[in-house]
Amino acid sequence: MNKYLLYPGCSMESSGRAYGDSIKAIVEPLDLDFEEINDWNCCGATEYLGINLIPAYSLIARNLALAAKQMNPVNGTGGTHTVVAPCSACYLNLAKADYYMQERPSLGAKVNEALNAGGLEYKAGTLDVRHLIDILVYDVGLEKIRSKVVHPLNGLKVVPYMGCMLPRPDYQHRWTDHEHPTELDDLLRALGADVIDYPLTTECCGGHMTQIGPETAFELIRRLISDADERGAHLMATVCPMCQMNIDAYQHETNQFFGTDYHMPVLFFTQLMGIAFGKHPDEVGIGLELVSARNALANIGIEVPVTQEPAAPRKKDEGLPMPRRWTKHEGKEAVR
C-alpha cells in the first residue's frame, strides 16, 4: 500500500468534480492510500503571484507547512513525505514554492517569517511534491494498471492532452520531456486506448484568459480542438481541471465565436481509467461534462445513462446563415 498526502485543490469539489469522483474510484483497485492535508487552502492559482510576491508564496507555503506537520516519520511504517496534487496548477505552485525557497534563501526566510505569524514553519526541500499521473506511472506502474483493466478501451481514439503546467518548468526533472512527454500516452495505451499522436499535447488551454481576454482564449481552445478533430479523435484525455474546464465549458462559446461546429468531449484520464477498470460511468463522473462524451464512449460499447440534459435557454429562431464573422485573428499572426 502506497501512502501519500493529498492536496486536492479547490476545483476538485466543484468544476473538476468528475476528477475527484474518478480518483476516488481508482484509489482502491490500485492500493493507493491518500490522506488529505488537513485544512488546506487555495494555492492562489496564477492570480496571487501577479499581485504580491511574499503573500503569494506564503499562501502556498502554508499548505506545505501543514503537510510537513502531518508527515509521519519517513522511516516509520506508513509514513510519507510525498504530497500528491492532481491539479496541474496546484502541483506547479507547490513544487515551485518549494524550489524557489531553496534557490533563493532570502525568499525562504521571509516566507517562514510570515508562516511564523500563524505558528507554522516549513523547511524547503522537506517534501516531495508530485502530480497524480507521476505517481500512477512511476510508483504504481503501468504493469499493475494494465492488470486491473477489465474493459480495455480498444477502438477509442484518444488525444492525450498534458497541458502546460505539468511538464514545465519541471525544476525537479520528473518528466520524460518538456515538449512531448510520453507518460500520458503510455498510461492510456496501457488501458488499451488508441492513442493519437498529438503535437499540441503540451500547448496551453488559455488558462485564466477565458476570464480576462476571452477572444485570446478562444483562439487557443480552437487550435486544440481543431487539431484533435483533424486527427480523428473521439475525445481528449486531460490531467488538469483547468484544461478540462476551458476546453469543455468554453467549447460552445468558441464554436460561436469562430462559427465552427466542433464537438470534442474532454474527460479526465482517471475517468478513462475507471471505465477501463469496469466502473459504472456514473461512478467516475461521466455525464458531468458539458460536451457530452456519450457518443464517443459508445464506440467502445460503454453506455452512458441519459441524465437530464439541462435545457439550454432557447435561442431566437435563426434565419439564413450569415457569412462567417470576421475575427481579429485572421491574418494577424503573420507579417510574412
Add this chain to the structure above:
Amino acid sequence: MTEQFEPTIIGFTCNWCSYRAADLAGTARMKYAPNVRLIRMMCSGRLDPTFVLRALSGGADGVMITGCHPGECHYIEQNYKALRRFILLRRVLAGLGIEPERVKLVWASAAEGVRFASETTAFVEEIRKLGPLNWGNQGKDERERMKDENSSFIIQPSSFEKEVTL
C-alpha cells in the same frame, strides 16, 4: 565611517587554476578586498590540514582554499581529495570550538578572475561578520551548526556534493 574590523585571511591557491585566476583578476584590474594573502601550491591536494590550523593559530581570521573545478584538476582528481579533507577539517574545527565558516572552499578555473574576485570579497564580508578569531571562547553552537550540512559553505553545483560522501 566607523572603525570596522579588518580580518586577515590566508588563501591557499592551486598553481594551475585559482592562482592564475588571481593573475587574471589583476590583469583585468578588478578590485577586491585586500584582506587575503595568497600562498601558491601545485594543487589543492597539497593542502595539509595542519597548514590551516597553523594559519588560524598564527593570527589569521579565516582561510580560503581554492582549487580547480571538479573534473578539471590538472592532476586529474586531486581536488576531490582536497574536498574530502576540507569537509573533515571543518568537523575538526567545530570540535576545536572554531566556527567552521572560517574556512571556505572555492573552485575557480584559470579563466574565472571575476569569480575569484567576487568570492574573495564575499568571504571577507562573511569573516567580518564573524568577527576576530578568538581561540577557546567558541564552541557552543558549532556542533549544532555542523548538523546542518546543507549550509551554503561550498559554492559549487550541489550535484557534486552528492558524489563525495564520507
Add this chain to the structure above:
Amino acid sequence: MPQMTDERVRAGMNREEDLSLLNEVSMKTAGVSHLEMCIQCGTCGGSCPVAMDMEHTPRMLFAMLRAGMRDEVLRSNTPWLCVSCYHCVVRCPQEVHIADVMYTLKGMAIHAKLYTNATAPHFSQTFVDMVEAYGRSYEMGLATRHYLRHFPLRLPGMMPMGFGMITKGRMAVMPKRIKQMDQLTAILDRAKQLELNS
C-alpha cells in the same frame, strides 16, 4: 556597506549603483531571474501561444527594461496576457525565469497603477479577495462578480455554460471556508508587511 545578496555576488555585482530597473525587477522576482543574461534571441516571443495579442514580445520587454523604459514596460499588456504555459521558460537558452518576471511586472504595474486595461488586474484582485475571505477559491462568486464588472453584455451569452455548470453540480452556489481562517489571515498580514518592507 551595501547589503550583498547571494545573487548579486554571484553575478559579480557588488555595488549599489548597479541597481538599475533591470535589477529592480530581478530582485523582486522569486528565484534567480537571470534577467541580465538575456541575449535577445526571441525564443520567448517565438514560443508564446498568445504573442499575436501582445503589444510587445517578452524579448522586447527585456530590452526595454535594459533601456530603463519603466512606464512603457508597466503599461504594456504583455504580462497580463501571459498564460504561464512555461514554453518560453524551458526553451530559453539563458534560463531566464520569464514567467516569474511577468508576475513581477504585473505586481509593479498594479502598484504604479500603470496598467491600461483593468480586466486582468481586477480579475486577479477579485480572485485574491475570495481566497483571502474564504481560504479557497469560489468560482461562482468570482465569475459573477468579474463578469458583471467587465463583461456585463457577455453574461447572457455565458448563460448556457453557467447554467450547465450549476445544474451539473460543477459550480458550488455557496463558498467553502477553511477552518483556521484566522491563522491564514495572520500569515498573509505578516507577509504583506514583509512585502512592503522589502
Add this chain to the structure above:
Amino acid sequence: MSDTRSNPVDKRSSPVEKKIERVGVYVCHCGSNIAGTVDVVDVAKWAGEKLKHQGVVVAREYKFMCSSLGQELIQKDIKELGLTRVVVAACSPHLHEKTFRTAAKNAGLNPYLVELASIREQVSWVHSDKTVATAKAKAVVAGAVSRVIENRPLDEIKVPINPNTLVVGGGIAGIQSALEIANAGFHVYLVEREPSIGGHMAQFDKTFPTLDCSACILTPRMVEAGTHPNITLLTWSDVVNVSGYVGNFHVTIKKKARFVNEELCTGCGICQEKCPKKVIDEVYEAGLGYRKAVYTPFAQAVPNFPVMDKENCTYFIKGTCKACEKFCPTGAIDFKQEDQLINVDVGNIVLATGYDLFDARRVSNYGYGRLPNVFTSLEFERLSNAAGPTSGNIVLRDGKTTPKNVGIIHCVGSRDKNFNNYCSVICCMQGLKFAHLVHERTGATVYNFYIDMRTAYKAYDEFYQRVLEEGTLFVRGKVAEVTNAARRESEKGKLIIQVEDTLAGKQRRIPVDMVILSSGLQPRYDAKEVGKMFGISCSTDGWFTEKHPKLDPVATMTEGIYIVGCAQGPKDIPSSVAQGAAASARVLDKILQKEVTLEPIKASVDHEKCSGCKVCNGMCPFNAIAFIEDDKVSDINPALCQGCGTCVAACPAGAISGTGFSDAQIIAQIDGLLLRNLEPA
C-alpha cells in the same frame, strides 16, 4: 603573544640549527604599475629593517627589475654580497620566475633559491588604497622571505626523448600533424578508430567559403599518409593504455580483428559486392544510407582493406554464409582473426580525436526523429554529396520529392544552457553553405534562422554577402519550434517553423517542406576517459584543456601531450589544419632537443619514517607510488611523479616530503604572511 598562539602544530619544520642565509630583496616599480599604488621605497626600506634578523642583507627598489639592468643589479649583489637567497617582489611568477631564476643561475646561484613575491597582480592592480596596498605588499614580501630561506637547491631533471610520435585520430588535423612530422624524417604511429582515415571531412560535399570539393582536397592527403614510409597506419584500432612521461611514453594499441588479411587483400571490393547483409551506416552515411556487413566506408578509403562488422555478419550470427570467403580471389577473408595488442614507445603524443555531432533529438521542440523531414547537418552533407545515398539529389525523406521551401536553423544545441553553453563556431558558415547548395540544386526558397551571424574569418563574410545576393531569406530569431500542427489551410501538410522575427518584433509561422538543423559540435562521448588515459583534463564543456588559451593553444598541462583540431574545441577545417601543423612544430622542437628538462618538483618517501600504511598508494593518479613488499614501505618513482603533493599532505607519518613545496617552505610562508617573522620591536 599568548601561549595559545604559539605553534601547536609545527610537527615537521626542522628544529635543527640553521645557518643564517644572506637574502637580497628587490622591489620592482614596474613603471607606475606597482609604484602607482604601492609605496615601493617604503616596502624596500621596511624589508631591510624589519626582516634584517631573518637574514636580509640588502633591499633595493628599481624601475624595471626584469630589464637587463635590473637583472644585472641582482647578479652583482649575488657575487659581491654573497647572497644565498633572492626575493624579487614584482609580477606573477608565471610571468618572470624563469627570467630571474636564469639570471641567478648565470650569477652562480642555484635557480631554485629565487622566489617571486607577486605584488602587481595580487596587490597594486587589484587594490586602490595606497596605504592598504603597501601594507599588503609588505606582508607578501615577508612571506616570500620566510619561504625562500627554506628553499633548497634543486637540480633540473633531464631525460632523453624518444623520436617516435603517436598521433591519435586520423581526421584532417591528425593527418596534417602526422604528415608534418613524417616529412621531417621522424616516425609516426597514426591510430584511427574507424576502418579508414579521413574523419568528418570525408563525409562533406563542399567546404566553405570556397566551395571546393571536400574529397578532392582531402583524398591526396589521405593517400600520402597511407603510403608515407615514416607513417605506420593503424586503422580499426584503439589506444588502450598509456604510461610513462614526456620523451618516454609506453602505449598499448588494440588492433581490432578485421577478419581480412591485409597481406593478401587487394582491395578489389568483391566481398562487399557479394555480401548479402545490408546494414544502415550510422557513421559514414550518418544513418541516411546503407553499407554491407563487410565494408570499406567509402570508395577512396585509406587503407582500402575492408573490415567485417561482427555484430551484423550473418556468419557470426548464424554460423553459415561465408559468401565473402567464397568469392575472395586471394583468400584474404579470415574468420579466425583475433584482436591484437601492439606496444609502441613514443616521445610525444598528439591527440586529434575530433568531435561528435550534437544529438538533435534532445531539442524535442525541433522534432528531429519525430518529424521525417527534419534533417541534421551531417545528414544533409550526405544528401548533397554526389557520392551519397541520393547521388547528390536534395530530396525529402521519401527519397523523391524535391523541397520547395527549406528552413535552416542555426545554433541547434549550441549557445543554450539547456544543452551546450558554447558557440560551435562552424554552424553559421555551414548554414550559409547549405543555403547556397539548396538554392543552387533545387531553386527552393531558403530561410536561415540565426541568433547572431558569425562570419569572422578571411573571406567568410564575403560568402555571407554572396548568399544574401542569391536571395536567401534571413530571419533573426532562435526558432521556438518546428511543428506539423497546422493552424490554417496554407500550413497543412507542411512543417511550420514558429519563430519570433526579432527585427520585425513579431511572431511568425513559416511553412516549409524541409528543415535542416545546423547541429553543434560536442566532445567525443568518451573524451573524459580518453583524457584520463593520457593524463589530461577536460574543461567544463568537455573539451580537452590547452595549456594556455592564447599563448599555448596546442600544448596541454601534461608535457609531451598535444591537442589539435576539434578535440580542443569546435573549429573549422583551416583552423584544424593549422593546429595540426602547430603541434608538429612543437613535437619536432622536442625531438630535436634530444632531451627534455623536467621541473624538479617531486615527492619522495623517507623509508625510515614510512610505516607502510599504504594510505598514499591510492592517492596518486599517475601510479607513481608503489609498495615495496620486501621492505614493507612505499616508494615513489620520480619519473612518474608529477609533483602535485597530495601524498605529502596525506602521509600520516610525515614520511613523504616534496621538493619545491615542502612543509617547511609553506609553513614559513604562512608565518611570514602573518608577519610573525618581524624583528621584535
